[in-house]
Amino acid sequence: MAMTGVLRPGHAQVRVLNLEESVRFYRDVLGLVETGRDAQGRVYFKCWDERDHNSYIIREADSAGLDFFGFKVLDTATLDRLEADLRAYGLATTRIPAGDLLETGERVRFELPSGHLIELYAEKTAVGNGIDEVNPAPWSQQREHGIAPVRLDHALLYGPNVAEVQKIFVDVLGFYLVERVLTPDGEGNAAIWLSCSHKVHDIAFAEYPEKGKLHHCSFMMETWEQVLRAGDIMSMNKVAVDIGPTRHGVTRGCTIYAWDPSGNRFETFMGGYQPYPDYKPLTWTFDNFGQGLDYPQRKLHETFLTVVT
Ligand code: M3P
Ligand code: FE
Structure with missing residues (x-):
């Protein structure tokens, strides 16, 4: 199908009780690729075959759970349009500045009636999947570490x-x-x-x-x-x-x-x-x-x- 509008789930930020124990779990057992840490102490991961900088972010907190779940949209014009549509529907939206999440552009955040914070964003730095863009191999060494979902x-x-x-x-x-x-x-x-x-x-x-x-x-x-x-x-x-x-x-x-x-x-x-x-x-x-x-x-x-x- 022609993919426009919302493209895909892009990121989840999840609370963990012990940061370093969780880093070892997500990196070494689940086999995610650690891609960065920020000034707030959050740790960023991606799956080996994802091309954008991060998809799963953890932060240490007193309780486990989900901070927010984000979807990537086609481009900034789509982001602006969807924000206007959400507001016209009656939902309050807030803009979170580019760079608040590492390598991620401005995010439009709103709360669902289920109490979940959902975000839309158009930009996240493409860091690639470790495979050449010309004559690519079918997988990279990163697939050989832990469970390694795609x-x-x-x-x-x-x-x-x-x-x-x-x-x-x-x-x-x-x-x-x-x-x-x-x-x-x-x-x-x-x-x-x-x-x-x-x-x-x-x-x-x-x-x-x-x-x-x-x-x-x-x-x-x-x-x-x-x-x-x-x-x-x-x-x-x-x-x-x-x-x-x-x-x-x-x-x-x-x-x-x-x-x-x-x-x-x-x-x-x-x-x-x-x-x-x-x-x-x-x-x-x-x-x-x-x-x-x-x-x-x-x-x-x-x-x-x-x-x-
Ligand atoms: C899923 C899933 C039901 C659960 C289905 C779950 C019907 O499809 O992806 O986790 O209980
Ligand atoms: Fe499921």
Whole structure:
């Protein structure tokens, strides 16, 4: 499809309890590439095959969780237009100056009715993926370190007012609904999966009473074998695994959910199908939520509903 408007998830800033322990985890176990540190003490990472300077930023704090989640948009004209559209819709926006995040341009930030801070930005320095731009090799040495996902793929966020959140993403930001799980009475959505691209989801939300919660940030692996290898590396490093390796019914993605040392859940993920914006959304009834989460086991794992940061 012609990609305009919002391009993709670009960055997540996550709070961790112990910075250096977390750096060792994200760099050496998950295998992200450390790309910088700033005056506030934040540590910046990217996945090996991402080309922009950073996609995952951690800062030390007293509680785990998500500070904000950012999407890259096509260009500054698109950023200005989307900011105007958000304001016309009735949302307050603030501009964060270029350079506040390393190698990142001006950001437009707004708060969703779910309590999450979402950002849009047009510029982040392209540092490349360590592979030549002329006659490129298929991968670089950076893929040989830890789990080594190729990119930050999506996030699942928990909070109230998911119906309003859906309207903002669909009516203002140009996303489309790919799948949903109905509430027990069938009247509303308990969870929604939204795409701004050809991916099966770029962001997802589940209805939850507390505002601004993180369920997981997801990192894309290239193959199912790489997901299994991620599970091996998790066990070798005594990482706390939540669910999997298994396959989600929703999205058909193959997955492991696990926790970082601070209790932030992350996912190593591959697959799913490739939807288009004209596809009719797929619907799961609440009694089939278990298959949606874990298709082989048909199990609605308790932690999926209750453990968030
Ligand atoms: C995902 C994901 C359900 C969970 C689905 C999860 C239906 O698709 O990417 O994490 O419970
Ligand atoms: Fe996921």
